[in-house]
Amino acid sequence: MSDSTATVSQARLAQLAGVARAAVTQWRTRHTEFPKPVDAGGDLRLADVIAWLDTRPVPANRRGSDEAAGVTYGDRVRRRLRAAEEPARDRVHELAALGTEFGGNAVRAEYLYLLLCLTYLRLYDHDRWSRLTRSVPPDGDPGMAWRLLRRVVALADESLAAPDVLSTSEAPSTRLRPRSFEPVRKVIALVAGLGPADFARLRAAYLRQVSIDGDVISTPRGVARIMVALLAGTPVGGDALIYDPFARFGELPAEFIRTAGDPAAMVGGNLAAVRVRAEHPDAAELRLAGMWLVASGTPAELAVTPAPTPVGATFVLTNPPFGKHVEDTWLRHCVDSLAENGRAVVLMPYSAGFAGKATMRRELVDQGALIAVVALPARLFSNTRVGVCIWLLRRPTGRPAAVRFVDARHRGRARGLHVEFDATDVAGIVAAVTAEDQAECSVLATPEEIQARGYSLHPPEYQDRMxxxxxxxxxxxxxxxxxxxxxxxxxxxxxGWPGRPLNELCDVRSGVPHRSLTAAVARAGTAGVIVPVVHPRHLRSGVVEAADAPLAEAGSLEKYRLRTGDVLWVRTGAMGQAAMVGDAESGWLPHTNLLRLCVIDLDALDPAYLLAFLLQPAVLARIRERSVRSVTTSISKGVLGELVMPLPPLAAQRDILAALAALDDHAASLQRRLDAVRAAEPVFGQHLILRSAAQRRYSRRRGVKVQVRALQPGGNGENA
Incomplete structure (x- = not known):
């Protein structure tokens, strides 16, 4: 490659450029500026033909998986010649080894961030990369090295057209303090040999590192593929605006761009152009999102603050933050940001479908803005086990509409501690959402059915087994x-009986707070009101069995003390145990991990009927569906209080309890007889074998009646 007189045959050129021989012939015959052969054999001067190929970008549908948008045939020829001339090198591995010169594992995330900025400039902004490399002196001091690192980030911000949006001084890489100038020069030299596949490797390494160091979350590739696939077939004409109001690291709009390679092939219309707007309050994450979108083929408009007015998006794709009751705010923002025929695909926690007030859920259903909700399995993310749902939304129509509920929690494959999706899973989920009628784990619920369930939008609650x-x-x-x-x-x-939520029938209270309970137990040896503490393990078969209950001083905890008829429920871990407080346990204290249901009106609800309802297997399953999954499974008093229970008249409740008690007595009687038979069997067998019993009985073997006589000691051994 360094020899300016080197030549190349047309066949070899086709191989290096990754095209058919006929393509080279067309270049030569159709373009007068194509280099002329230098000999009678038709060979071409290599330097001249590479310079000409530098003017010809590789079409999007012809680029390799390791080639970036804007790559030319000249770039491809150089890369393949370089690969043929030198042994394979893992420059990413060499760069990792240089990390010790920047502070080692203590600043591993900051170092990877620097490598991402450098690699982005190298691959996707040749002009600024050239300006950077020309400005690198052969030597310098640590101060010059630090200023050079700041310049790298500033150039990346210029390239992203966001120098006024992003703050260079807050970039993670500016916290690096290289020990000398030489490591910085070596890093830049190594980055010069990286390709698009290396950029993806570095990004994956960075995401792994920040998920370990903190609570930073990125959307898994499989989830992003499902969310994008749910937009397939949406009729769109003209330009399209993709909007992510909480872009994280750009994975959702980037997946749209990659999947849509030719966007018109994915949606039901002709897209003249695709624009992307990405927002995130953290400039460091937003910068990486912008880089990833450029690498995917479409630069984005970046912003650290939300759009002040509705953006009129064709598609909204987002994975917003969860918790602190912000889910309704995000859902409203996404719907308000849509164009007339737009669609939004939003990732929400399970609890968004049933926890808190139902105001927003009711509005989405009654206004026809909700199309479908898909429940995905837990353990999709690297640093949380919280289960999530995908919500498919549109602009309100002003009329209630049926909603498709898909329970896809069984989908996916376990990969270590996490669940991942393959193409079959993606296709199956999309098919369930678009099904015209009922399908496996897919139910179309009418607005009336949703209203009857208190506007719960949690898919498992609409499956037949519930x-x-x-x-x-x-x-x-x-x-x-x-x-x-x-x-x-x-x-x-x-x-059927009319339904009422538990929080209208009961006062749902938490157990004693952990710190208060610990202090009360510590005071148990002093004077005061000393009472036992009921733990989750003491709830057995509907009653409290607490012979080993620890003691606590309850003088300052009067409001937590139990009373006869209270129903206790285990709120964390292995949920499903419940019991009713009897006279013996009145005045005791409930453990922190218990919920306490105090019936408000005993003329409307019998506590024993409440307990029977809670212990029904289908009800237990429903409560588990509503539980929050993180390190352990738990349910809040608010979520339990929203559970709707059938409420017959008090007399009917007691008839039901009597019928269930009679069945329990019948089962107990049968169990006692079964236990007696099982206890008699080995004893009787022993006596028969030892000839210590004389008994006549009849048995049937192969349909023939046989009389058997067990013999006493001293018998003659005859059988009649």
């Missing part, structure tokens, strides 16, 4: 089958 009212004929058939098997009395069936 606690739902059965039609009268189904209930009748099930009861008749049970009557045949276990001798149940006959029952009449109806259309």
């Amino acid at each position: 606690f739902t009212r059965s039609p009268a004929d189904v209930a009748r058939a099930e009861l008749e089958a049970l009557a045949t098997k276990v001798g149940l009395p006959s029952y009449t069936t109806g259309s």
